[in-house]
Amino acid sequence: MKLAKKSVLGIALSGLISMGAQAGSVEVLHYWTSGGEAKSASVLKNLLEKEGHQWEDFAVAGGGGESAMTVLKSRAVSGNPPSAAQIKGLDIQEWAELGFLTNLDKVAKKAKWDDLLPEVVSDVMKYEGHYVAVPVNVHRVNWLWANPEIFKKAGVEIPKTWSEFIQVADKIKAAGYTPLAHGGQAWQDATLFEAVALGEGGPEFYGKAFVQHDQATLTSQKMTDILATFKKLKSYIDSDSAGRDWNIATAMVINGKAAMQIMGDWAKGEFTAAGKKPGTDYVCVAAPGTADAFTFNIDSFAMFDVKGSDSKTAQADLARLIMEPSFQETFNLNKGSIPARLGMARDKFDSCAHTSMDDFVSTAGNGGLVPSMAHGMSTTSAVQGAIYDVVTNYFNSDSITAEQATEKLARAIRAAI
Ligand code: GAL
Secondary structure: OOOOOHHHHHHHHHHHHHOOOOOOOEEEEEEEOOOOHHHHHHHHHHHHHOOOOOEEEEOOOOOHHHHHHHHHHHHHOOOOOOOOOOOOOOHHHHHHOOOOOOOOOOHHOOOOOHHHHHHHHHHHHHEEEEEEEEEEOEEEEEEEEEHHHHHHHHOOOOOHHHHHHHHHHHHHHHHOEEEEEEOOOOOHHHHHHHHHHHHHHHHHHHHHHHOOOHHHHHOHHHHHHHHHHHHHHHHHOOOEOOOOHHHHHHHHHHHHEEEEEEEEOHHHHHHHHHOOOEEEOOEEEEOOOOOOEEEOOOOOOEEEEOOOOHHHHHHHHHHHHHHHHHHHHHHHHHHHOEOOOOOOOOOOOHHHHHHHHHHHHHHHHHHHEOOOOOOOOOOOHHHHHHHHHHHHHHHHOOOOHHHHHHHHHHHHHHHOO
């Protein structure tokens, strides 16, 4: 069969590129395994392969990344870490302190990352002033995703406060629908809890509780009231939620099996992958009481020390590619997040993303921009794990009171600091 002239030239060119560019391979550990996430990860894989390098995919399923981090620790301890790993927030500092991460300053300086990133993002990527990770996106966590059909049938409006949420959920339940789609996993329970804490307590209360770990805040009547509201939500979730993955809960809203989900905008990646459009097929709105706040969750890749110049070149190319406009646009269109890089064109992004882009800037100026506790931005993995345990046990218990949960939470955080 006669190969078309173009493809012969194409093969020759890619051969030249791969030889000249010291083709290497990069093993990437991540936990993007849902429909929308996998599509997003393939954007990066394709770009790296276009540069002549090889992408070795090391995906560890499990929303929120707990399983992935467990596998990463065992790989690192046995002296066999991947080239790059999806590590976020304060975990980056912990890995850097242990001496595992490679310095990315050369790539960062050449591409002027300091001019391209808001400080709230670049600060997370640096250890002692040096870049050791590269940001992929900015996710907003405090979202409510709604199925407008169910709201119409139940004759209710989108709730703007948590007390309205409870009234609306009662009516949706009475109309025979599941009000709240949820997965019974600790990180999802914590995601729901932090939305109630932000919505009922406000950004200042949230910061005192989950960034400063202030004991007076943690043991306050306000925290008890928040925990009581949080527990009420359990009655709006169907009985099959135990262990359900977050994207299966999102599919319940997409397919009209449930009215709402409180989840970060990686959920939008599932609506997008299903061909759904915001405003017609679904509604995105700030989680109740949080319209003036933005809970941020920045996905990033930290690079581990690798041997061999080809591997180092491939790793540096990966870091460079992640910060370039083409990746920042295509990846985030699929992932549901907004670009980490400033000054990106908005025209291809939808109305939910525009709201995120605008609110990310406005909340940075009004004190409403807060780091997600449930997604590793506000505190250490030890404190986050302690909060997960108390919150999920309380949410799934019939015997722990809100007052007892308040005491347990404050004690667990104090012990984990
Ligand atoms: C978050 C992560 C997102 C998405 C989500 C569900 O922690 O930042 O990218 O993966 O978990 O797994």
